[in-house]
Amino acid sequence: MKSRYETAKNVFVDSVDLQDYIELDSSVRAYEQLEHSINKPLKMILLFGRPGTGKSILLNRLQNKLKHQREIHYFDTPAMNEKEFFHKIFKILTKKSLPQNTEVNFSALVNYCKDLRGKREIVIILDEAQMYSVELMEKIRLLSDSRTVKFIVSLHKTEDEDLVAKEHFQSRIWEVIELKNATLNDQMAYIHKKLLKHNLFELANSIKEKDMRLIHKFTKGNFRECNKMMFTIFEICEYYDKNEPGKINYDKIPKRVIEMAALKLGYIHV
Amino acid sequence: MYNIKALEEEWRRYKRKQRRPLLITTILVLAIALAGGVGYYQNFKLETLIDYIGKYTSGYSSKEENRSLVFKPYLDQPKETPLKHPKEELTVDNPLVVQPVLERVEKKPKKKLHIEVIDSNGAAAYKEVAKRFRLGHDPDDSLFLAKYFYAKRNYKKAEYWALQTNKINDNIEESWLIFAKAKAKRGYRNEAKRILKAYIKKTNSTEAKVLLDKIQKGRRF
Numbered sequence: 001m002k003s004r005y006e007t008a009k010n011v012f013v014d015s016v017d018l019q020d021y022i023e024l025d026s027s028v029r030a031y032e033q034l035e036h037s038i039n040k041p042l043k044m045i046l047l048f049g050r051p052g053t054g055k056s057i058l059l060n061r062l063q064n065k066l067k068h069q070r071e072i073h074y075f076d077t078p079a080m081n082e083k084e085f086f087h088k089i090f091k092i093l094t095k096k097s098l099p100q101n102t103e104v105n106f107s108a109l110v111n112y113c114k115d116l117r118g119k120r121e122i123v124i125i126l127d128e129a130q131m132y133s134v135e136l137m138e139k140i141r142l143l144s145d146s147r148t149v150k151f152i153v154s155l156h157k158t159e160d161e162d163l164v165a166k167e168h169f170q171s172r173i174w175e176v177i178e179l180k181n182a183t184l185n186d187q188m189a190y191i192h193k194k195l196l197k198h199n200l201f202e203l204a205n206s207i208k209e210k211d212m213r214l215i216h217k218f219t220k221g222n223f224r225e226c227n228k229m230m231f232t233i234f235e236i237c238e239y240y241d242k243n244e245p246g247k248i249n250y251d252k253i254p255k256r257v258i259e260m261a262a263l264k265l266g267y268i269h270v
Numbered sequence: 271m272y273n274i275k276a277l278e279e280e281w282r283r284y285k286r287k288q289r290r291p292l293l294i295t296t297i298l299v300l301a302i303a304l305a306g307g308v309g310y311y312q313n314f315k316l317e318t319l320i321d322y323i324g325k326y327t328s329g330y331s332s333k334e335e336n337r338s339l340v341f342k343p344y345l346d347q348p349k350e351t352p353l354k355h356p357k358e359e360l361t362v363d364n365p366l367v368v369q370p371v372l373e374r375v376e377k378k379p380k381k382k383l384h385i386e387v388i389d390s391n392g393a394a395a396y397k398e399v400a401k402r403f404r405l406g407h408d409p410d411d412s413l414f415l416a417k418y419f420y421a422k423r424n425y426k427k428a429e430y431w432a433l434q435t436n437k438i439n440d441n442i443e444e445s446w447l448i449f450a451k452a453k454a455k456r457g458y459r460n461e462a463k464r465i466l467k468a469y470i471k472k473t474n475s476t477e478a479k480v481l482l483d484k485i486q487k488g489r490r491f
Binding site: 235236239240243256259260263264268269270 | 272274277278280281283284285287
């Protein structure tokens with residue numbers, strides 16, 4: 001029989017799966033702000049935050065919800081090179097594939113976009129945009145100036161990437177949305193809702209507020225870290241459940257297990 | 271799956287490390303407290319030694335009395351004389367047992383504090399009165415105890431406390447009557463009669479006569 005800890009462990013496998021999307025106060029606010037920004041006559045929107053703050057899943061959800069209402073495209077992984085990127089853009093704009101052994105003429109593409117102004121409004125979401133080169137970002141900016149293609153650029157918030165953001169977007173991006181790490185209450189709601197979504201009511205109940213505080217302290221409210229932490233906690237519990245049941249308390253998650261998980265993940269060190 | 275045993279060992283080391291500052295702080299606090307205690311004790315001993323030497327070399331002085339914190343209570347306090355039950359030492363010729371009374375000529379002013387204790391029913395209160403009597407030799411205290419034990423039918427103790435009263439003040443009739451009644455109740459009727467006769471001879475007390483009559487006729491008293 002599958003251990004309930006095994007089921008719980010799998011709930012926290014880190015993925016950008018819309019089925020796993022948890023509505024929290026902070027994410028609802030960010031989503032509404034993003035949706036509202038798209039409706040504005042803006043050229044570019046910058047969504048940024050530290051890794052694991054839920055940017056990708058938010059963009060995914062946005063695309064999924066709006067795909068039947070407007071032309072919206074989601075580039076989840078950055079193109080390997082400019083050629084590949086413009087190939088994708090060409091396909092979106094013309095709805096045709098680029099003939100083999102040909103390249104997109106960028107000036108012609110910009111002109112094509114200008115011709116489409118007022119006829120079509122295309123939203124392109126660029127996730128992990130910190131991986132695009134400076135030159136490519138400049139070309140993206142030129143495309144957005146045509147006002148036919150609106151870009152939502154998602155960036156990791158690190159010091160270097162802040163510089164990129166400043167250099168390339170400061171004067172052009174009209175709307176900036178920042179995602180922050182979850183508060184204790186948000187993280188508590190996140191963990192509980194995730195478990196409840198998979199009918200793991202007893203397990204959700206077994207994580208007390210002081211455990212949540214400890215988890216929040218270790219993960220600093222980062223969703224990705226939280227997923228890793230919860231996965232490790234339940235994996236340790238699963239081991240005890242199967243091999244040494246005397247060491248596990250089914251009514252609560254022992255503090256020892258949380259600390260062991262933190263040691264394993266390097267949040268604390270001996 | 272991880273190597274849980276290794277992880278457990280790592281966790282134990284982590285906990286030990288986590289507890290280390292607390293342990294060090296506790297040890298430090300204890301060490302400081304111990305050092306303080308030893309220092310105080312040594313100072314205390316030195317002071318007592320100086321005091322002791324001072325007293326036995328140059329005698330007492332009011333200045334020294336003020337300085338000593340340790341010996342003063344013991345040296346100043348008079349030793350308590352143990353009070354023994356005289357039992358069968360009474361004779362017809364000398365029923366009042368005046369000798370001990372004469373030795374205690376100095377009487378302290380009477381304290382009526384025992385009235386407060388009378389109101390109390392607790393056994394501890396009577397012990398407190400007995401303790402106070404040993405310190406103050408107040409016949410009111412001993413008479414109170416004699417009456418109390420007589421009422422409680424503890425005649426031996428009643429006799430003892432009546433005798434203590436008589437030793438301090440041989441003019442308290444009530445004390446003599448309790449003494450005689452307690453003797454009689456304990457079966458020493460002849461002794462009780464002898465005591466009463468001697469007392470009547472000395473004081474011509476009507477009460478004593480009535481009691482003697484009752485004892486002689488075997489009536490209840």
